[in-house]
Amino acid sequence: MFYHALQIDESRCIGCSRCMKICPTEAVRITGGKANIQEHRCIDCGKCYEECPAQAIAIKDDDFEAFKQYPHSVALLPAVFMGQFPDEVNVSQVYATLYELGFAHVMEVESAAMIYKEAKEKYAREHPDVRPLISSFCPAIVRLIQIKYPSLTENIVPIKAPLDFSAMYAIEELQRRGIPREEIGLFYVTPCAAKVAAVKAPVGEEKSIIDGVINMNELFNRVYKRMKDNGKNHQYKPLTRQRLSADAILSTLTNGERRICTAKRSYAIDGIENVMDFLDKMENDEVEGVEFLELRACDQSCAGALLSVDNRFLCGERMYARARKAAERERNGEMARDREMDKYGDYLIDNSLVDEVQPRSMLVLDSDIGKALEKMEKIEKMKIHLPQIDCGVCGAPTCEAFATDVVCGQADLHRCVFYRLHLEAQGKMTLNEGRSNMYSVWGDDRISGEIEI
Amino acid sequence: MHQEYTVVEGDFVNAGTASSSVKKTLKQLNVNPQVIKRVVVALYEAEVNAIAHAYGGKVSVDIDSDKIRMVVADKGPGIPDIALAMKEGYSTARPEVRDMGFGAGMGLPNMQKNVDKLNVTSEVGVGTTVEMEVNFV
Numbered sequence: 038m039f040y041h042a043l044q045i046d047e048s049r050c051i052g053c054s055r056c057m058k059i060c061p062t063e064a065v066r067i068t069g070g071k072a073n074i075q076e077h078r079c080i081d082c083g084k085c086y087e088e089c090p091a092q093a094i095a096i097k098d099d100d101f102e103a104f105k106q107y108p109h110s111v112a113l114l115p116a117v118f119m120g121q122f123p124d125e126v127n128v129s130q131v132y133a134t135l136y137e138l139g140f141a142h143v144m145e146v147e148s149a150a151m152i153y154k155e156a157k158e159k160y161a162r163e164h165p166d167v168r169p170l171i172s173s174f175c176p177a178i179v180r181l182i183q184i185k186y187p188s189l190t191e192n193i194v195p196i197k198a199p200l201d202f203s204a205m206y207a208i209e210e211l212q213r214r215g216i217p218r219e220e221i222g223l224f225y226v227t228p229c230a231a232k233v234a235a236v237k238a239p240v241g242e243e244k245s246i247i248d249g250v251i252n253m254n255e256l257f258n259r260v261y262k263r264m265k266d267n268g269k270n271h272q273y274k275p276l277t278r279q280r281l282s283a284d285a286i287l288s289t290l291t292n293g294e295r296r297i298c299t300a301k302r303s304y305a306i307d308g309i310e311n312v313m314d315f316l317d318k319m320e321n322d323e324v325e326g327v328e329f330l331e332l333r334a335c336d337q338s339c340a341g342a343l344l345s346v347d348n349r350f351l352c353g354e355r356m357y358a359r360a361r362k363a364a365e366r367e368r369n370g371e372m373a374r375d376r377e378m379d380k381y382g383d384y385l386i387d388n389s390l391v392d393e394v395q396p397r398s399m400l401v402l403d404s405d406i407g408k409a410l411e412k413m414e415k416i417e418k419m420k421i422h423l424p425q426i427d428c429g430v431c432g433a434p435t436c437e438a439f440a441t442d443v444v445c446g447q448a449d450l451h452r453c454v455f456y457r458l459h460l461e462a463q464g465k466m467t468l469n470e471g472r473s474n475m476y477s478v479w480g481d482d483r484i485s486g487e488i489e490i
Numbered sequence: 491m492h493q494e495y496t497v498v499e500g501d502f503v504n505a506g507t508a509s510s511s512v513k514k515t516l517k518q519l520n521v522n523p524q525v526i527k528r529v530v531v532a533l534y535e536a537e538v539n540a541i542a543h544a545y546g547g548k549v550s551v552d553i554d555s556d557k558i559r560m561v562v563a564d565k566g567p568g569i570p571d572i573a574l575a576m577k578e579g580y581s582t583a584r585p586e587v588r589d590m591g592f593g594a595g596m597g598l599p600n601m602q603k604n605v606d607k608l609n610v611t612s613e614v615g616v617g618t619t620v621e622m623e624v625n626f627v
Contacts, residue, residue, distance in 0.1 A: 188523030320513065321506055322531045401520040406626065407555040409519045410491055417491075 039397070040238035041182070042097045042230040043086060047091035048070050049080075050141070052480060055086035056094065057434050061309050062184065063400065066442070067432035070480020080180035081231040082309055082334045083343040096230045097237075099249040101259075105139055107222025107248070111207045112140040113200060115228045116147040116281065116289050117339045118364075119350035119359065121257050126264065127278075128359070133273035134260045142207065146225070149202035149385070150285035154297060156196045156389035161300075161329075169303075169319070169327040170194050172294055176235035177334035178312060183240070186316050187396030192330075194390045195241055197442045200225060200232070204246050206387055207380050220263055222248045226256050228342035231334065241391030253344040254311045265444060281362040282376070286356055289339040292331070300328035307333040402445065414439045424455045432478040452478055491515075491553040497537055497564070499546040508549040509533040512560075513552065521626050528604040529624045531560055535597045536562040536620050542583060543567065544617065557606075557625045568614035575610075576602065 050071045055067040057072060064078035066485055072085075072093070072353045104110035112135050135143045152368060153174075161170055173179050173190045182189050197205075211221050225247050227233050236245045264271075285292045295305040304327065306312050312332045318324050335341040340350035340356065366475045378385070402416075403409040416437070423436040431452040433439035442448035451457055451466070451474045460466035472484070493515070504505035509530045516526045533549070535536045540547040544566025569575045578599045581588075602608050607623035 188527045190523075195520070317510065320527070320530065321509055321534050322527070323506065323534065395521060397521070398517060400514070400517040402518045404520055406519050406521070409556060410553065413515065413518060414491055 039076050039079075040234055041074070041076060041081050042233035042237065043074065043079065043081055043083060044097055045072050045074060046093045046095055049091050051093070053090060054429055054432075055088045055090065057429060057432075059084050059088045060434065061313065062181070063434045063438050065434070066448075067429075067478055068482070069477065076223065077397075078184060080177050080184065080334075081229075081234045082177040083230045084182070086230065086343050096227075096233060096252060098227070098233060098252040098255075099224075101251060101255055103249045104222055104224045104251075107141075107292060108220045109141045109211055109216050110139070110144040110222045110224060111144060111211075112251075113203075113223060113225045113247070114143065114145045114201055115226060115253070115339060116286050117228050117342060117345060117352060118226060118253060118257070119145075120355040122261070122355075123251075124358075127428050130273050131260060134263050134267075136274070137263060140224075144203055144207060145243075145281055145285075146200045146203040147281055147285040147288055148296045148378055149199040149206065150288040151376070152202045152382060152385050152389075153196075153199045153288075154294070155382070156202075156386050157194050157294075158299060159389075160194050160196055163297060167192060169330050170300075171330045171396070174198060174331070175228070175231065175333045175335075176240070176340075177231035177309070178332045179240055180231070180234070181309070181312070181334070182316070183394060183397040184374055184408050185313070186320055186397040187398045188320055189276070189316065190389045190396045192396045193394045195391050195393050197242075197391055200236075200237065201246070202378075202385050202389070204274070205388065205433065206381055209248065210360050224249045224251050225252045226253050228253045228339055228344050229335070230343060236329060239391070240394055253342075254346060275349055280366070280371070281363060281378045283360040286360040286363060287400045288362065290356060291333060291338045291380060293338065294331040295329065298329050298331075302326050303329035303331070305331040307338050308336040316454070333448060384490060402441070412444045417443045419443065419450075422456065423453060428454070430475075430478070433482070449474070449477075480485065491580070492495055493551040493552075493553075495549040496563070497540045497547045497549060499541065499543055499544065501546075502538075505538050505541055508537055508551070508552075512551055516558070519553070525624060529560075532601045532604040532622055532624070533560055533562075535600050536578070536622070539597050539620070540564040540566070547617070556627065557623055560622045562622075563617065563619040563621060563625050565617045568616055569610070569612040569618055570614050572610050573611060 041325060052067055052070040054067050057067060062078045062080055064075045065072050090231060119131060130141050169192060173193050179193060182193060206219060207223060225236055227250050233250050236247045236250055237472050239245050284297050291307040292305040306315050337349040337353050340353035345352055402412045419440040422434060423440060425436050427435040432437045433442055439448060443450050457471045457474060461468060461471055512533060513526060513530045540562055544564030545563060547564030550561045576578055576598050601622060605622040606625050609621040612618040
């Protein structure tokens, strides 16, 4: 079964169905008054997480303290982490606080942004017939294409993400300093659910080299608390080697890859609905001559990630401010830290490939085309009798999704309230039977008595 | 399985309605993605042709377990010389149609390239019928 990082906490779920209605891949159903996620449809985009009013959706992560088992723990930070802090907090303070919290090493994963760019360009040169190339940067997008746009999987650039390059670099560099692998613990601070899934069940790879995942919200709380506890006059150890280039800082934001790519015609699209609109066109060959696509599931890319603490635009502007400073330093001839990774450049690029991304269509009704045709005809016939208002009372997001569930044996036709009323009016179903059907979807505590006005 | 769609003259905004719907159906049937792509590209071209050159028409689609058959029949000016129309780059599109990015003379050749069977019949002043078949395996 397919791993995913989003989990519904049944004890908190109030069965309000907001997640069901917002899910872009129609992955949520309601049964017994609780939401559940159909694993083969979920891409871990986290729309449900944002929408849930009861905080009943959780992102699986590892025990925060786990990094302490390793003498050489490495905190792999996404650049957006720095964008979470108020303007008066500087990057050095954040780094220093992370050391105080017990991390032996701290590294921003975008240090590998330029290596990632070079690996992509190398792949593009070696595969001139594959166009457009679609960036594999956003794992939710990779999964979206697998399940919904199977014909485009071969356009995804099958290379590792900046995170993996950074992790490989960290291992090489620490081993060069004589530290054995088993003493090195790599912990990724994740800004979203999709990246957790990408670490725990990478597409195109057997296993990730990352040892654990830390929730970015949790780390933010701990770092910020520590800074507050330390007080204003706390002296942080001066650090000089934490500097990313402007290009690297901006790479996780919308247009970050596109602005530095060499492709002649390219698009940068953020927001999953926008991406789906575009891919529909792409799949029909309606857009010609496109060489590169940067697609991100979140509005404003990683600045708008699920675990971004602050408003996406505030976070984005802080990153721009940091990039402007970095650009100024670069103009003054200072080397950015990401260029230090160049000494392992050849090794990293030679090991950049992963297996080609395989389709994993969620839409298939049956692997046997004859049986699939039969099912489809049943669905079409059933749809005529359904109300087509997508009310969701059956526990499925649309009448069509419901019909598909029924034909595939995953739902009972009597869950449709309109159909039940029809049967009741015909004397083919009792009121009590109808009510117990309602209970089976929404739980038995929703009908609570008369309302006095 | 049978599906029908209506194509309205000059309605470029809705070009691709039939091909998008057929695409979804074929995905549900687990047809090879590359085959789906060929079907969709060919049908989209035929739809655009009926919108651009004719006075609208009808798309009918029949799907079996081993192939799809698509017929796009329009009421239009007809094609006087089908062999010439099959040549890449040959076009009779009006300038305003070309301005919209259509009418490059690649329509019929592109259909030919993507389908397993193509049959074009046309009568000047009456209309054109394009029949296409794509095998699933």
